Amino acid sequence: MIIDPISIALITLGGVLIGLGVHFIPVGGAPAAMAQATGVGTGTVQLAAGAGLTGLISAGFMYNFLATAPGGFGTSDFILVLASGAVGAMIMITVTMFIGQLVYVYCVGVPPVSAKVDKDPITGDRQDIYVSQGTEGHGVPTVSFVSGTIGGLFAGVGGSMVYVQLMQIGNAPADPAIVALAGIFATGVFYVNAVLASYNIGGTIEGFHDPKFKRVPKAIISCLIASLLCAIIAVPIMGGVS
Amino acid sequence: MSAVEGGPASGGLPPNTIIAIGVIGGLAGIYLTMLNQTFNTQIFSVMGGIGSIFAVVWGADAVRRVCSYGLGTGVPSIGMVALGMGVVAAIFGLIIPETGILPIPTILGPVISFIVAALIGLVIGVMSNKILKMNIPIMEKSMIEIAGAGSLVLMGLSASIAGSFAFNDAILPGVVSTGYIAIVFIGGAMTILHPFNANLGPDETQYRTLYVAIEKAALIMVIAGFASLTVIDAVSAAVTMLVGLLIFLVYFNKFMKSVHREAYKVVGTGLLPSAEELE
Numbered sequence: 001m002i003i004d005p006i007s008i009a010l011i012t013l014g015g016v017l018i019g020l021g022v023h024f025i026p027v028g029g030a031p032a033a034m035a036q037a038t039g040v041g042t043g044t045v046q047l048a049a050g051a052g053l054t055g056l057i058s059a060g061f062m063y064n065f066l067a068t069a070p071g072g073f074g075t076s077d078f079i080l081v082l083a084s085g086a087v088g089a090m091i092m093i094t095v096t097m098f099i100g101q102l103v104y105v106y107c108v109g110v111p112p113v114s115a116k117v118d119k120d121p122i123t124g125d126r127q128d129i130y131v132s133q134g135t136e137g138h139g140v141p142t143v144s145f146v147s148g149t150i151g152g153l154f155a156g157v158g159g160s161m162v163y164v165q166l167m168q169i170g171n172a173p174a175d176p177a178i179v180a181l182a183g184i185f186a187t188g189v190f191y192v193n194a195v196l197a198s199y200n201i202g203g204t205i206e207g208f209h210d211p212k213f214k215r216v217p218k219a220i221i222s223c224l225i226a227s228l229l230c231a232i233i234a235v236p237i238m239g240g241v242s
Numbered sequence: 243m244s245a246v247e248g249g250p251a252s253g254g255l256p257p258n259t260i261i262a263i264g265v266i267g268g269l270a271g272i273y274l275t276m277l278n279q280t281f282n283t284q285i286f287s288v289m290g291g292i293g294s295i296f297a298v299v300w301g302a303d304a305v306r307r308v309c310s311y312g313l314g315t316g317v318p319s320i321g322m323v324a325l326g327m328g329v330v331a332a333i334f335g336l337i338i339p340e341t342g343i344l345p346i347p348t349i350l351g352p353v354i355s356f357i358v359a360a361l362i363g364l365v366i367g368v369m370s371n372k373i374l375k376m377n378i379p380i381m382e383k384s385m386i387e388i389a390g391a392g393s394l395v396l397m398g399l400s401a402s403i404a405g406s407f408a409f410n411d412a413i414l415p416g417v418v419s420t421g422y423i424a425i426v427f428i429g430g431a432m433t434i435l436h437p438f439n440a441n442l443g444p445d446e447t448q449y450r451t452l453y454v455a456i457e458k459a460a461l462i463m464v465i466a467g468f469a470s471l472t473v474i475d476a477v478s479a480a481v482t483m484l485v486g487l488l489i490f491l492v493y494f495n496k497f498m499k500s501v502h503r504e505a506y507k508v509v510g511t512g513l514l515p516s517a518e519e520l521e
Contacts, residue, residue: 029316045319177419184329184423191326195319196366200374202314222369229365233334233358236343 004239008231010165015193015227017158019219022048022197024151025093026144029204031136035108038115038137038144038206040100044198045191051093051152052159052190056183058088059160067173078164085160090152097140097148104139112139116210122146137206147207158193162186169238182238189230193223254448257307261387264300265356268293268394272352275401284478287405287470288485291463294398294430295456295489301391301434302455306448308384309438313376317442320388321435325427327366328392331359336397336409352407355393363389388434395430395459399466402482405474416473425469429462445504453497460489 025047028039040047062084066077104110113130114120115137120127122143131137140148163186170178200219205212271293277286301324309317335355339346346354367385370376378384400423401407404416417423437454438446467482502508 043316043318045315045322049322176421177414180418180421180423181333181414184418184427185333187427188326188329191322192330192366195315195323195326196369196374198315198319199313199370199376203316218373218375222373225369226362226366229362230330233330233362236341237334237337 004169004235007165007169007235008228011162011189011231011234012224012227014158014161014165015189015230016220016223017154017161018048018052018190018193019158019197019200019223020216021151021153021155021158022194023201023205023213023216023219024147024154024208025051025205026097026140026148026207027198027201027203027205031204032138035104035110035138036135037204038113039140039204040097040148044201044203045194047093047096048155048194048198049191050096051089052155052194053187054092055085055089055152055156055159056163056186056190059085059156059163060179060183063160063164063167064173064179067167073168073173081164082157082160085163086153086156089156089159090149093148093152094145097145101140101145108138110138112141113137114141114143114206114209116206117143121209143209144207147209150208155194159186159190162189166234166238169235178238185230185234185238189227189234192226192230196222196226254452255303257303260300260303264297264303264387264391264394267296268300268391268398269352269356271296272394272397272401272407275406276349278405284405284474285481287402287474287478288467288482290398290400290402290407291466291482291486292398294395294402294463294466295459297391297394297398298430298433298459299452299455301388301395302437302451303448304384304387304391305434306438306446306451308378308380308388309442311378311380313378317439318435321431321439323366324388324392324434325396325431326392327362327389328359328394328396328430329423329427331355331362331389332393332396332400333409334358335393336407336413340408340410348408351409352394352397355397356390359389359393360386363387391434392430395433396426399426399430399462402463402466403470403473405470405478416470420469420473422466422469422473425465429465433458433462447500447504450497450500450504453493453500457490457493457497460486460493462486464490 026039027044028037031037032039033041062081067073111130115131118128166182172178197219271289274289332355336351339348363386367382371381400417404412406412437451441451463486464483467479471479
């Protein structure tokens, strides 16, 4: 069967999870690089790609370990690979946010604060009085940090789901050609979804407490269509090589 | 990160001329690598790199036109999505004739890739405007162009590394298995996104942006030549590197001259003063 509906559905789901995960990550863009907006001071694509590719590497390592082991690759192994990818992406994004936070607090000298809410939804701390005049918050407040970690979870699971599914169709876990092809396809699908999601949030977002987060349904529809298209193209290729 | 908010880009060569240069030059470069098989050599691999330069010029110009409207997310995003769409389409187009699922001759591979890339670009462009409400009037057209250019860049550089665009015989063992596809992916995206990202601003001009595009594409061509040392023979790799280096030097000089001409003043600041000098 060259076009497998279950694989296509899972790759599409992976793409949608990537698009959803991007919305949780506190992206500050260029304003945040000057400590004038809440979040990490770089673009969505760079942040999502950094975390996503790390997740891909940890998922790939786990997949290679489990799939080449005796006994084959079962459902519980599938979940282990997804967990591995999620943890990889979460570690990467939390480390980025933490080091960024150190720079904001000890080098720039601003308190981590959100300008979108008056009280931090998690700690309940007052936010509005700490926002410097003329800025839209700065640093990575607790709620954004938690939100970013959730984003890493979704994006990591999504990216590894795409990768594992492509590897399963290729059906040769030790063949470098299949590994490279699945890896580059997963990267391609990852970038397409991450960029669509970043177009949806228009550059900057603080996390799930940001009013822009309500735009998520539109991104999910777009990512669904784009990932479905990529999956329909990618599945016959992986089937054709093996 | 920030693009200039504003209207359509103006000046320089009209878009249709650039599109023609990109499509014809890019496809011609990829197809000219077939001379390798005709003459039983690898020396014509350089044509793939030259084809990719034409495609980069087209891609960079399309990025310039769409980003003049202001995307809100920075120019790099659109370069990465170009190669994201391009890599899926390029590999699909090159592999489909070889699997024998559809009765298509292998020679049509690059053309199929190009058409598939344009289709993906169209879908993403329509979604950006209709669902995500980006409201950029040329979004659909630009996404088609950017995806098409991305797939041509990817195929051109791959063909110049592997010496042929045949997927199972050349690109799979030479570019994909070796991992050079990652260099082609990121390097190709850089060539498309960097020229406008480096030049954007109120005094941006088309020819200066395109000088950077040619110069960056030539640099990636040198890297592709270096990568092909392990895939094809050393003489052909050296030809690709030398031609790339030559184009780089010529266009880097042109770029520097235009910067010096158009800047109000170019001054050297010297090195940072040492502790003694500050006292």
